Amino acid sequence: MPLLTQPIPDESDYSLVASLDNVRNLSTILKAIHFREHATCFATKNGIKVTVENAKCVQANAFIQAGIFQEFTVQEESVTFRINLTVLLDCLSIFGSSPTPGTLTALRMCYQGYGYPLMLFLEEGGVVTVCKINTQEPEETLDFDFCSTNVINKIILQSEGLREAFSELDMTSEVLQITMSPDKPYFRLSTFGNAGSSHLDYPKDSDLMESFQCTQTQVNRYKISLLKPSTKALVLSCKVSIRTDNRGFLSLQYMIRNEDGQICFVEYYCCPDEEVPESES
Amino acid sequence: MKFRAKIVDAACLNHFTRVSTMIAKLAKTCTLRISPDKLNFVLSDKVASGGVSMWCELEQANFFSEFQMEGVSAENNEIYLELTSENLSRALKTAQNARALKVKLTNKHFPCLTVSIELLSVSSSSRVVTHDIPVKVIPRRLWRDLQEPTVPAADVSIYLPVLKTMKSVVEKMKNISNHLIIEANLNGELNLRIETELVSVTTHFKDLGNPPPASGHASQDHDPERMTEVHVDVRKLLQFLAGQQGNPAKATCNIVSNKMVHFDLLHEDVSLQYFIPALS
Numbered sequence: 001m002p003l004l005t006q007p008i009p010d011e012s013d014y015s016l017v018a019s020l021d022n023v024r025n026l027s028t029i030l031k032a033i034h035f036r037e038h039a040t041c042f043a044t045k046n047g048i049k050v051t052v053e054n055a056k057c058v059q060a061n062a063f064i065q066a067g068i069f070q071e072f073t074v075q076e077e078s079v080t081f082r083i084n085l086t087v088l089l090d091c092l093s094i095f096g097s098s099p100t101p102g103t104l105t106a107l108r109m110c111y112q113g114y115g116y117p118l119m120l121f122l123e124e125g126g127v128v129t130v131c132k133i134n135t136q137e138p139e140e141t142l143d144f145d146f147c148s149t150n151v152i153n154k155i156i157l158q159s160e161g162l163r164e165a166f167s168e169l170d171m172t173s174e175v176l177q178i179t180m181s182p183d184k185p186y187f188r189l190s191t192f193g194n195a196g197s198s199h200l201d202y203p204k205d206s207d208l209m210e211s212f213q214c215t216q217t218q219v220n221r222y223k224i225s226l227l228k229p230s231t232k233a234l235v236l237s238c239k240v241s242i243r244t245d246n247r248g249f250l251s252l253q254y255m256i257r258n259e260d261g262q263i264c265f266v267e268y269y270c271c272p273d274e275e276v277p278e279s280e281s
Numbered sequence: 282m283k284f285r286a287k288i289v290d291a292a293c294l295n296h297f298t299r300v301s302t303m304i305a306k307l308a309k310t311c312t313l314r315i316s317p318d319k320l321n322f323v324l325s326d327k328v329a330s331g332g333v334s335m336w337c338e339l340e341q342a343n344f345f346s347e348f349q350m351e352g353v354s355a356e357n358n359e360i361y362l363e364l365t366s367e368n369l370s371r372a373l374k375t376a377q378n379a380r381a382l383k384v385k386l387t388n389k390h391f392p393c394l395t396v397s398i399e400l401l402s403v404s405s406s407s408r409v410v411t412h413d414i415p416v417k418v419i420p421r422r423l424w425r426d427l428q429e430p431t432v433p434a435a436d437v438s439i440y441l442p443v444l445k446t447m448k449s450v451v452e453k454m455k456n457i458s459n460h461l462i463i464e465a466n467l468n469g470e471l472n473l474r475i476e477t478e479l480v481s482v483t484t485h486f487k488d489l490g491n492p493p494p495a496s497g498h499a500s501q502d503h504d505p506e507r508m509t510e511v512h513v514d515v516r517k518l519l520q521f522l523a524g525q526q527g528n529p530a531k532a533t534c535n536i537v538s539n540k541m542v543h544f545d546l547l548h549e550d551v552s553l554q555y556f557i558p559a560l561s
Contacts, residue, residue, distance in 0.1 A: 087480050090456045096449035127446060129484040
């Protein structure tokens with residue numbers, strides 16, 4: 001492979017080396033969390049986790065397991081850096097964003113360690129692109145402390161069931177209200193916009209409902225502007241798991257099948273909107 | 282001054298439509314130069330507006346079944362018309378699958394290029410669509426700004442890679458920087474490069490081949506590995522690439538170190554030359 005002929009330092013000099021036959025298996029997942037300019041990457045021997053946050057209220061994580069890569073080595077226990085995600089995505093899709101049948105872009109990604117740039121070698125049809133993206137000081141990411149033992153309600157839906165609802169959300173509404181309950185209306189999405197309120201109910205026995213485990217009625221509101229970006233992950237996914245914990249925190253887990261049929265996960269955490277006293281509104 | 286011409290062959294008509302679409306993508310306004318044998322679409326931007334120039338040439342005999350023209354005078358048997366490229370391409374779009382197309386220089390309160398399209402119809406009655414495209418007749422004293430540009434002696438000439446790949450690369454590079462470096466050598470290698478504080482990206486094309494050097498040219502004794510570079514405005518390069526449909530029969534890139542890049546393309550029987558000046 002022509003990529004290997006690139007003059008690169010000795011393999012062991014790198015704290016992270018990853019190669020991929022089809023770059024879209026990485027770029028598609030990263031696009032699903034691209035709602036802010038910067039991302040933090042954590043690599044361990046299990047794979048890479050890329051995190052994007054906004055307003056200290058929402059966090060998106062994309063997991064790309066080591067198995068997705070054809071080669072994946074991490075020299076240290078964990079490797080962390082912050083990177084401009086917009087630039088990274090432009091580089092990864094340098095040979096075009098839409099797939100061309102019969103051509104794949106191969107990727108080799110190397111990172112020497114703290115203070116070094118992230119090197120990308122991309123190859124398609126004998127043409128090689130070398131990118132050197134400067135990395136930044138990693139920032140502390142939020143810990144939502146979302147623990148499965150505290151989960152009150154959990155629903156797994158086929159994504160198509162939520163796709164239309166999310167693409168048609170009334171964006172004049174400040175919040176999206178999610179009702180999850182063991183009794184009617186079971187699962188309800190509500191908005192309160194300029195043109196009135198709207199409620200969308202999913203019956204418990206719907207074909208779209210893969211699993212329904214609600215133990216207690218919970219009604220929580222989330223800023224619609226924070227949830228809207230998750231639509232990017234939703235459109236790529238085949239299933240979505242919606243969970244809320246005892247504090248009303250929301251976890252959305254999207255299961256995404258890549259072009260090679262492997263499964264990746266993208267996860268969104270969002271904290272509930274605080275109740276605004278009547279007098280202030 | 283007279284001009285009237287007719288296309289009846291469907292393939293010629295489609296080809297002429299494609300040329301006009303390409304011109305519309307490359308230049309907002311252009312000059313149409315009409316001479317007894319040739320048609321030229323000319324762009325010669327002032328340095329202030331970027332300094333890009335274009336010279337597109339086609340043999341009238343390859344397109345038109347009838348072609349009559351009478352220039353300004355017998356010695357200057359040419360006509361120069363300034364027009365908005367898109368008006369012409371939009372008019373010609375209605376000519377797809379038409380039976381015939383006529384182009385005529387008319388004067389309807391102001392000078393116009395009248396394009397009449399005879400459309401096919403199921404019944405025997407024929408339908409004709411007429412477009413009057415306003416033009417400005419360019420006076421003779423301004424002609425000398427619109428002559429075929431002299432191709433400067435290039436430091437490196439190289440065949441271009443597949444334009445579609447080049448276009449997607451330049452499109453992404455444009456998102457990152459507005460300053461692009463084109464470099465090439467006599468060993469068939471061409472690089473596109475951008476460099477910003479945050480990132481550097483280089484795309485390497487190789488085994489492209491170099492056209493045989495013009496005899497007596499100085500560049501022969503130059504080290505084949507040595508790169509000659511030129512810095513250009515990414516948007517201008519992208520505009521040129523976005524205007525290309527399909528792959529040309531021949532595409533050459535000539536680099537004059539730190540001065541300009543010249544693209545020389547041959548699409549069937551239409552030749553296109555495009556000059557982008559270097560950024561200082």
